[in-house]
Amino acid sequence: MPSTSSSIPLAVLPGLSNEALTLLFLGLAVVTVLWGFERYRTTFSRMEFGLAVAVALGLLTVAFAPGLYGSIAGLLNLESRFLLIQIFANIAFLVLIFYLVSQLNTSKRVVSDLTRSLTVQQATADADxxxxxxxxxxxxxxxxxxxxxxxxxxxxxxxxxxxxxxxxxxxxxxxxxxxxxxxxxxxxxxxxxxxxxxxxxxxxxxxxxxxxxxxxxxxxxxxxxxxxxxxxxxxxxxxxxxxxxxxxxxxxxxxxxxxxxxxxxxxxxxxxxxxxxxxxxxxxxxxxxxxxxxxxxxxxxxxxxxxxxxxxxxxxxxxxxxxxxxxxxxxxxxxxxxxxxxxxxxxxxxxxxxxxx
Structure with missing residues (x-):
């Protein structure tokens, strides 16, 4: 019996071969890492760089070890590994949303604190x-x-x-x-x-x-x-x-x-x-x-x-x-x-x- 990791086809999109999909996911992984690297050079945010690396690792796993998803899907009694990939993608998407909301709230607090700090400096009445x-x-x-x-x-x-x-x-x-x-x-x-x-x-x-x-x-x-x-x-x-x-x-x-x-x-x-x-x-x-x-x-x-x-x-x-x-x-x-x-x-x-x- 052929091994699970090599015999399960990667292709989940019509008209694309396994090799083409491997290159596609590899390219997406490289782009994601480069984006994370550029963001880190700009903001030095470990969170952004870490998320980019995590997403890239997921894409590389899909490209070179698709059988892993098939095995996990079998353990979870899912019909296909593609459904499992969709679940992981949705989880990652939710994590990104929560992260963005957190960043927006942090930025809002910074602006509010700065606004109040500058306003307090306007108070020049004698207090003696x-x-x-x-x-x-x-x-x-x-x-x-x-x-x-x-x-x-x-x-x-x-x-x-x-x-x-x-x-x-x-x-x-x-x-x-x-x-x-x-x-x-x-x-x-x-x-x-x-x-x-x-x-x-x-x-x-x-x-x-x-x-x-x-x-x-x-x-x-x-x-x-x-x-x-x-x-x-x-x-x-x-x-x-x-x-x-x-x-x-x-x-x-x-x-x-x-x-x-x-x-x-x-x-x-x-x-x-x-x-x-x-x-x-x-x-x-x-x-x-x-x-x-x-x-x-x-x-x-x-x-x-x-x-x-x-x-x-x-x-x-x-x-x-x-x-x-x-x-x-x-x-x-x-x-x-x-x-x-x-x-x-x-x-x-x-x-x-x-x-x-």
Whole structure:
């Protein structure tokens, strides 16, 4: 009986002989290795060169040892070795897709980090306060009609702390920055939209660099009442908490949210309470206060759905979490920037990713 490796024909395409197919696969292998070598000379990426070598070895195996695939196909009870080759090719294709997605995500993170780093350098306000400081970080995306009123209402002091507003205009294409510049605030601009989470991280970096004792976050649309800042900050000032979250469900919700949205907030809040052993009622509220010295302990990566991440990270790092009642109003002007599609999926993903990492 002839040997398996020599008797099983290589030809799987009509009109091509075994010799022609051998040369074809050999040529593809050489081209693949050369491509990998050129990419390595350009980027010095071991991953790209390794993938090219692996694909080339697969092609060489098809060219010179086709019987190997036949033997493996027989062990796996597949009808033909060509089907096995297709399976291997699909696996390799999926690996390449995952690699490309990983590269895209890495590039995106690099751009985001660079954007925020350059933006933080724009903060040039005097930070030599003799008293304790409270930095109010306000992410703003196209909020020229409302940001001025929010800044105008901020008091000079809260709980004995000097108030310093920080407005992060997140790639706005309106007059948000010009409107904020009229007030005594640190105003910086992201050249590229980074999402609310990205804007918060920029504001946190500025507050940390200036030695903020307490950091408050609030929206630029007028939904968060300035007159309730005193009660929001009090638990930290009295050393009863490190993270204070405002709750519309312990207070009043006049935001006009739909029944569906309110139900979703309660569902995700319940999920966080179960996963992180917390006792909160409003997981998406952006009206919060954080002890400045604890900010650097939090690993923050989310650009769009930052509220659950902040809660879970605070819990994982042992921050004392307290919830206080607040009132949430309707927007003073403009439209909500929250995504209508994928919001629930994004929140769920953020909760689970933050919980397991």
């Amino acid at each position: 306060y003799e008293d304790r400081t409270l930095y109010v970080v306000i992410p703003a995306y196209n909020e020229a009609d409302t940001i001025g009123d929010v800044l105008a209402d901020l008091p000079e002091r809260i709980q004995g702390h000097v108030v310093q507003p920080v407005v992060v205009s997140d790639g706005s294409d309106d007059a948000t920055r010009r409107a904020a510049d009229r007030y005594d605030a640190i105003v910086v601009e992201h050249p590229i939209n980074q999402g609310q989470g990205g804007a918060l991280k920029t504001g946190f970096d500025i507050a940390r660099q200036h030695g903020a004792d307490i950091v408050v976050t609030m929206d630029a649309d007028g939904q968060h009442p300035v007159d309730q800042l005193d009660e929001l900050v009090r638990p930290i000032a009295d050393d009863e908490a490190d993270y204070v979250l405002g709750s519309r469900y312990r207070g009043e919700d006049n935001s006009g949210n739909s029944i569906t949205r309110r139900g979703g907030i309660r569902t995700f809040t319940w999920l966080i309470n179960r996963l992180a052993k917390t006792d909160i009622t409003d997981c998406t509220n952006g009206f919060r206060a954080i002890r400045g010295s604890r900010l650097e302990e939090l690993t923050l990566t989310e650009e769009r759905f930052s509220a659950p991440e902040l809660i879970i990270e605070s819990r994982k790092n042992g921050l004392r979490i307290v919830e206080v009642p607040v009132t949430i109003h309707e927007r003073e002007a403009g439209e909500t920037k929250k995504p209508k599609l994928g919001y629930a999926v994004g929140l769920a993903r953020t909760i689970f990713v933050t919980w397991i990492r």
